[in-house]
Amino acid sequence: MDPGHGVSFDxxxxxxxxxxxxxxxASGDLKNAALEAMATGLANASEKILAANAKDLExxxxxxxxxxxxxxxxxxxxRLAALSTAIREIAALTDPIGxxxxxxxxxxxxxxxxxxxxxGVVGAIYEARPNVTVDIAALAIKSGNxxxxxxxxxxxxxxxxxVEVIQDALGSVGLPSGAAQTIDEFGRDGATRLMQARGLVDxxxxxxxxxxxxxxxxxxxxxxxxxxxGVVHIYLDETAREDxxxxxxxxxxxxxxxxxxAVETVLVHAAAAEKLLPGVLRKLADxxxxxxxxxxxxxIWPDALVATGDDWATEHMSLDICVRVVEGLDEAIEHIRTYxxxxxxxxxxxxxxxxxxFLAEVDSAVVMVNxxxxxxxxxxxxxxxxxxxxxxxxxxxxxxxxxxxTSTKWTVxxxxxxxx
Amino acid sequence: MDPGHGVSFDxxxxxxxxxxxxxxxASGDLKNAALEAMATGLANASEKILAANAKDLExxxxxxxxxxxxxxxxxxxxRLAALSTAIREIAALTDPIGxxxxxxxxxxxxxxxxxxxxxGVVGAIYEARPNVTVDIAALAIKSGNxxxxxxxxxxxxxxxxxVEVIQDALGSVGLPSGAAQTIDEFGRDGATRLMQARGLVDxxxxxxxxxxxxxxxxxxxxxxxxxxxGVVHIYLDETAREDxxxxxxxxxxxxxxxxxxAVETVLVHAAAAEKLLPGVLRKLADxxxxxxxxxxxxxIWPDALVATGDDWATEHMSLDICVRVVEGLDEAIEHIRTYxxxxxxxxxxxxxxxxxxFLAEVDSAVVMVNxxxxxxxxxxxxxxxxxxxxxxxxxxxxxxxxxxxTSTKWTVxxxxxxxx
Numbered sequence: 001m002d003p004g005h006g007v008s009f010d011x012x013x014x015x016x017x018x019x020x021x022x023x024x025x026a027s028g029d030l031k032n033a034a035l036e037a038m039a040t041g042l043a044n045a046s047e048k049i050l051a052a053n054a055k056d057l058e059x060x061x062x063x064x065x066x067x068x069x070x071x072x073x074x075x076x077x078x079r080l081a082a083l084s085t086a087i088r089e090i091a092a093l094t095d096p097i098g099x100x101x102x103x104x105x106x107x108x109x110x111x112x113x114x115x116x117x118x119x120g121v122v123g124a125i126y127e128a129r130p131n132v133t134v135d136i137a138a139l140a141i142k143s144g145n146x147x148x149x150x151x152x153x154x155x156x157x158x159x160x161x162x163v164e165v166i167q168d169a170l171g172s173v174g175l176p177s178g179a180a181q182t183i184d185e186f187g188r189d190g191a192t193r194l195m196q197a198r199g200l201v202d203x204x205x206x207x208x209x210x211x212x213x214x215x216x217x218x219x220x221x222x223x224x225x226x227x228x229x230g231v232v233h234i235y236l237d238e239t240a241r242e243d244x245x246x247x248x249x250x251x252x253x254x255x256x257x258x259x260x261x262a263v264e265t266v267l268v269h270a271a272a273a274e275k276l277l278p279g280v281l282r283k284l285a286d287x288x289x290x291x292x293x294x295x296x297x298x299x300i301w302p303d304a305l306v307a308t309g310d311d312w313a314t315e316h317m318s319l320d321i322c323v324r325v326v327e328g329l330d331e332a333i334e335h336i337r338t339y340x341x342x343x344x345x346x347x348x349x350x351x352x353x354x355x356x357x358f359l360a361e362v363d364s365a366v367v368m369v370n371x372x373x374x375x376x377x378x379x380x381x382x383x384x385x386x387x388x389x390x391x392x393x394x395x396x397x398x399x400x401x402x403x404x405x406t407s408t409k410w411t412v413x414x415x416x417x418x419x420x
Numbered sequence: 421m422d423p424g425h426g427v428s429f430d431x432x433x434x435x436x437x438x439x440x441x442x443x444x445x446a447s448g449d450l451k452n453a454a455l456e457a458m459a460t461g462l463a464n465a466s467e468k469i470l471a472a473n474a475k476d477l478e479x480x481x482x483x484x485x486x487x488x489x490x491x492x493x494x495x496x497x498x499r500l501a502a503l504s505t506a507i508r509e510i511a512a513l514t515d516p517i518g519x520x521x522x523x524x525x526x527x528x529x530x531x532x533x534x535x536x537x538x539x540g541v542v543g544a545i546y547e548a549r550p551n552v553t554v555d556i557a558a559l560a561i562k563s564g565n566x567x568x569x570x571x572x573x574x575x576x577x578x579x580x581x582x583v584e585v586i587q588d589a590l591g592s593v594g595l596p597s598g599a600a601q602t603i604d605e606f607g608r609d610g611a612t613r614l615m616q617a618r619g620l621v622d623x624x625x626x627x628x629x630x631x632x633x634x635x636x637x638x639x640x641x642x643x644x645x646x647x648x649x650g651v652v653h654i655y656l657d658e659t660a661r662e663d664x665x666x667x668x669x670x671x672x673x674x675x676x677x678x679x680x681x682a683v684e685t686v687l688v689h690a691a692a693a694e695k696l697l698p699g700v701l702r703k704l705a706d707x708x709x710x711x712x713x714x715x716x717x718x719x720i721w722p723d724a725l726v727a728t729g730d731d732w733a734t735e736h737m738s739l740d741i742c743v744r745v746v747e748g749l750d751e752a753i754e755h756i757r758t759y760x761x762x763x764x765x766x767x768x769x770x771x772x773x774x775x776x777x778f779l780a781e782v783d784s785a786v787v788m789v790n791x792x793x794x795x796x797x798x799x800x801x802x803x804x805x806x807x808x809x810x811x812x813x814x815x816x817x818x819x820x821x822x823x824x825x826t827s828t829k830w831t832v833x834x835x836x837x838x839x840x
Contacts, residue, residue, distance in 0.1 A: 025780050104802060110791055112801060119813050120783065202813050223814045244836040251838035346832075359831050360445050363540065371530055371834025380839065381532060381830075382524060393539050393622050393827035394643045395815035407813035410801075411779050412766075414791025416664040418671035419800065 009186050009193055013121070013148060013200045015178035020120045020146035022176050028095035030173055031141055035091040037169035038138065039084040045165050046080050052157035053130065060154055065128070068258055072129045073155055083131060087138045090384035096403050097144045111413040116406045118144035119202040123194050124387070125216055127208040128154040133162045135385035136205070137180050141170070143405040146179040148201060150191050156184045195220040202407075205400075207388040210315070225400070228391030229315045230260035230343035232373045235332040235358070236276050237349035238269040244370055245348045246279045249321075251372040252346070254287045258317045260389060261344055261376040265312060265322040267332045273325045274300060281323070289319045296325035312339045329354050333361055340364055342391045344376040365391055365398040429606050429613055433541070433568060433620045435598035440540045440566035442596050448515035450593055451561055455511040457589035458558065459504040465585050466500050472577035473550065480574055485548070488678055492549045493575055503554045509804035510558045516823050517564045531833040536826045538564035539622040543614050544807070545636055547628040548574040553582045555805035556625070557600050561590070563825040566599040568621060570611050576604045615640040622827075625820075627808040630735070645820070648811030649735045650680035650763035652793045655752040655778070656696050657769035658689040664790055665768045666699045669741075671792040672766070674707045678737045680809060681764055681796040685732060685742040687752045693745045694720060701743070709739045716745035732759045749774050753781055760784055762811045764796040785811055785818040 007015075023031075042049070053075045060070050096116050103113035122145045126132045133151050140147035151159040159182055167177035183190040194201060198221045206216035210229045217226050234252060236245045252263035268276055273296060281291055281301045291297075292311050293304035307322045312335075326332045336345055346368035347358040355369045366376045376399060378386020383401030390396040396404035427435075443451075462469070473495045480490050516536050523533035542565045546552045553571050560567035571579040579602055587597035603610040614621060618641045626636035630649045637646050654672060656665045672683035688696055693716060701711055701721045711717075712731050713724030727742045732755075746752045756765055766788035767778040775789045786796045796819060798806020803821025810816040816824035 021781070024783075106795075106800065106802065110795060114818075117783075223812060225814070241836070247836065247838050255839055355833075361441070363444075363537075364829070366830040366832060368832040369834065370836055371832050372838040374839040375526075375530060375832060375834075375837070376830075380526065382526065392643060394645070397828050398534075398830045408817050409784070410786040410796075410818045412786060412788040412791050412795060413775075414789065414795075416661070416667065416790055417795070418667050418792040419675055419794040 005185075009183060009190060012181040012183060013197055016121045016146040016148050016181045017200055019176035019179035020118065023141070023144045023146055023179050024097075024118050024120070026144060026175060028097070030175060031095070031144065032091045033173040034141055034170050034175050035087050035138055037172045038134075038141075038166055039087040039091075041165040041169045042080055042084050042087075042134070042162075045161065046077060049080065049158065049161045049165070050075060050077075052161040055157045056155055063154075065154065069128055069154070073158075075130055075158060079131065083134045086135060086379070086385045090138045090142050090402070093142065093384060093402060095142070096406050101408055108417050109415065110417050113411045114408050115411060116403070117409045119405060119407050121146045121148060121201045122405055123148045123150070123197070123201040123204040123222065125150045125191055125194065125204065125206045125208075125212065127152045127212060130155045130158040130162060132207060133159050134166075136387055137163075137166050139385060139387055139402050139405055141179065143402040145405055146181070148181045148183060148194060150183050150194055153184065153187060159184055192219070195222060198222050205387055225388070225390050225396055225404075226392040227388030228260070228343060229341050230262070231265070231313060231315050231339055231341045232261060232263045232343055233265045233267060233336050233340060233345045234263050234373065235267040235329075235336075235345070235347045236269060236272060236280070237329065237347055237351060237354050238272045239350035239354075240269075240272060240276060240348040241350065242276060242279055245276050246283050248346070248348060248370070248372045249280050250283045250287065252374055253284060253289055253321050254319070255374055257319050260315070261373050262317075263321065263373050264314065264316055265324065265339065267324050267326050267335055268297075269332075270296070270325050270327055273297070277301060277323070284321060287319070289321055291321060291323060293323045294325060297323045315341070329357060333358070336362055336364075343389065344368065344373045346371060346373050365389065425605075429603060429610060432601040432603060433617055436541045436566040436568050436601045437620055439596035439599035440538065443561070443564045443566055443599050444517075444538050444540070446564060446595060448517070450595060451515070451564065452511045453593040454561055454590050454595050455507050455558055457592045458561075458586055459507040459511075461585040461589045462500055462504050462507075462554070462582075465581065466497060469500065469578065469581045469585070470495060470497075472581040475577045476575050483574075485574065489548050489574070493578075495550055495578060499551065503551055506555060506799070506805045507558045510562050510822070513562065513804060513822060515562070516826050521828055528837050529835060530837050533831045534828050535831060536823070537829045539825060539827050541566045541568060541621045542825055543568045543570070543617070543621040543624040543642065545570045545611055545614065545624065545626045545628075545632065547572045547632060550575045550578040550582060552627060553579050554586075556807055557583075557586045559805060559807055559822050559825055561599065563822040565825055566601070568601045568603060568614060570603050570614055573604065573607060579604055612639070615642060618642050625807055645808070645810050645816055645824075646812040647808030648680070648763060649761050650682070651685070651733060651735050651759055651761045652681060652683045652763055653685045653687060653756050653760060653765045654683050654793065655687045655749075655756075655765070655767045656689060656692060656700070657749065657767055657771060657774050658692045659770035659774075660689075660692060660696060660768040661770065662696060662699055665696050666703050668766070668768060668790070668792045669700050670703045670707065672794055673704060673709055673741050674739070675794055677739050680735070681793050682737075683741065683793050684734065684736055685744065685759065687744050687746050687755055688717075689752075690716070690745050690747055693717070697721060697743070704741060707739070709741055711741060711743060713743045714745060717743045735761070749777060753778070756782055756784075763809065764788065764793045766791060766793050785809065
């Protein structure tokens with residue numbers, strides 16, 4: 001059940017670091033072979049994996065995990081197959097390592113090139129989602145990184161089996177199996193020590209609840225890429241098409257309300273509120289959504305609850321939505337500046353000028369025109385899977401795929417030049 | 421002397437943030453006009469600037485600053501002219517803002533594009549180098565960012581005059597003068613508050629001594645790009661050309677020993693030590709360099725002091741160099757892994773295989789073949805100037821120019837698509 005049983009915490013990190021040096025110069029073919037072995041290995045080990053998962057689910061029920069958490073924790077044949085598909089999509093991507101970002105010949109004849117290299121060792125701290133174990137490991141291997149996984153005690157049995165499959169896959173093609181390490185066995189202490197492992201871990205990605213992410217951002221001495229909560233907005237402009245407004249808001253709220261790219265607040269142009277809101281809110285209400293509105297909204301839709309100050313800043317993760325009528329684009333942008341977490345915002349409009357202003361002036365990781373905010377996703381963007389969705393501006397912003405797990409290095413080739 | 425006298429700390433950060441929103445969408449022409457006005461303004465205000473600088477130098481003498489610090493602090497007509505030249509080189513660069521990094525049309529018809537955007541507000545904490553005020557402000561303006569500068573009390577009078585020139589230049593072309601702010605007036609407290617200004621400052625760059633950088637990395641709640649110390653190595657391979665080895669090592673140590681890209685340690689292949697070292701060390705000794713050597717080196721060059729364990733990990737910033745004879749490339753790479761700060765390393769070799777192995781396996785920001793380590797520099801790389809040299813792997817690595825002061829944003833353009 002535990003791949004590496006009896007191996008100390010420090011030793012696992014050292015193994016990951018040593019393995020990362022081999023991974024860094026491994027060919028694309030070899031890394032893809034490891035991924036293919038991983039996809040096949042998941043299918044071959046499905047019985048063992050699902051048995052371990054059943055144990056975690058049983059423990060989860062005893063520990064009274066919520067239905068939502070239990071659902072995230074659960075694997076079945078279809079979900080395992082989807083993981084193998086994602087791994088094969090990742091294998092099919094262009095190898096980011098060695099790509100030239102830019103380069104030039106200096107006037108003195110020296111050639112400089114900026115090329116993509118792996119980080120080295122990527123750490124991940126997440127909660128109760130065994131699919132993240134596979135997604136992050138596959139993205140890390142593709143990008144030539146070793147990975148240290150802390151997936152949380154709730155999924156410990158499942159993750160143990162999954163990491164065993166990943167290690168076997170690496171070993172089967174001649175890559176060091178140490179490139180994938182789990183530290184679930186060390187509990188909370190392991191997570192704390194991972195955050196202190198500056199010099200052994202190059203970057204740490206927390207993925208999960210707002211409080212988990214906040215803890216990692218505050219406490220980690222290893223550089224962190226913050227993945228973030230989404231207080232996501234859709235602005236219905238004066239010229240919004242009624243059908244698009246209705247369908248996009250409904251899709252963005254109802255298709256999967258518990259995720260970060262689900263919409264939390266709808267802003268509506270005052271001149272279009274009476275035309276648009278009845279249809280938009282009817283479709284939401286029919287799907288069981290609770291409407292929280294400002295005064296004008298409530299004059300149009302009397303069933304709406306009063307939206308309080310806190311509501312506008314809340315990621316509900318549930319079938320609740322806030323609705324506010326604004327004077328126009330300026331007020332919409334100002335509202336977004338005040339309450340957005342910088343994840344995703346979308347405008348529904350027929351006006352080219354307003355679409356371009358929204359794209360330029362809204363300072364979020366993903367800014368959309370006439371599309372559902374649910375598209376902010378590594379899989380949808382063609383990345384195969386995602387490490388998470390970065391809401392910070394440093395290094396990576398938006399869905400993170402293989403490129404976001406790379407750094408760069410400058411190579412300089414001279415013929416004896418010195419500086420004058 | 422103080423541009424913004426009487427304006428509170430918080431108000432200055434708010435002004436920078438408001439100004440950053442205008443800068444973010446300013447055209448390349450307008451930003452270049454501001455830079456040209458800045459270059460001209462420096463020349464026009466040279467008398468006032470040099471008078472303020474004389475005051476800082478006088479205070480520095482009273483406070484018994486070292487000769488090195490006083491030299492960094494000093495401006496004269498030639499140095500001012502060099503700053504204007506650098507500003508015009510930056511103006512001549514392609515505008516990074518709006519550049520498309522990558523993009524595609526998804527199978528469902530949705531168009532996604534990753535485009536370069538400014539960070540917003542860039543903070544800089546540095547020491548006693550007025551040229552950094554101008555370099556960072558110019559790079560920030562070119563990349564559409566506002567900038568908050570904390571240049572240290574030793575250069576307070578000079579920086580005050582420089583920031584006034586920058587603000588006037590911005591205002592003269594119709595850009596918000598608030599986009600450049602100095603907080604020198606607030607002393608150490610100002611630096612501390614800048615590090616706490618999460619949400620108002622998007623990224624913080626410390627530039628200066630190792631202790632300054634360490635303080636910022638440890639204490640800042642704002643994301644930091646670490647610029648770093650350089651324990652820089654040159655490896656003389658078995659096939660190294662004698663003339664290149666001699667000239668490159670000499671240039672890398674002697675041309676400017678007090679900077680981070682100066683070499684600290686020379687590693688020599690055992691089979692070439694007797695051939696190479698006498699010439700290499702003679703030229704160094706003739707320039708007043710103190711040699712610290714291992715046992716084998718001292719058998720070849722008896723004047724060498726004994727290199728102690730600490731020496732190998734020390735950035736001397738002086739005319740001292742450490743020399744070690746190694747068995748070959750593997751031992752050289754292992755030594756570099758142990759002692760390098762990941763800044764710059766160079767190999768002198770005629771062997772293509774060894775050159776490529778060195779480039780691939782040495783994990784530093786800049787890895788060179790047959791060139792002086794002094795080339796790791798934004799100006800030399802064609803960036804006009806540099807924000808600093810990043811030794812971290814997240815976001816930026818190596819000399820940081822305008823591109824490194826940008827983030828990205830995804831724009832998504834649909835025609836009513838929802839996720840199924």
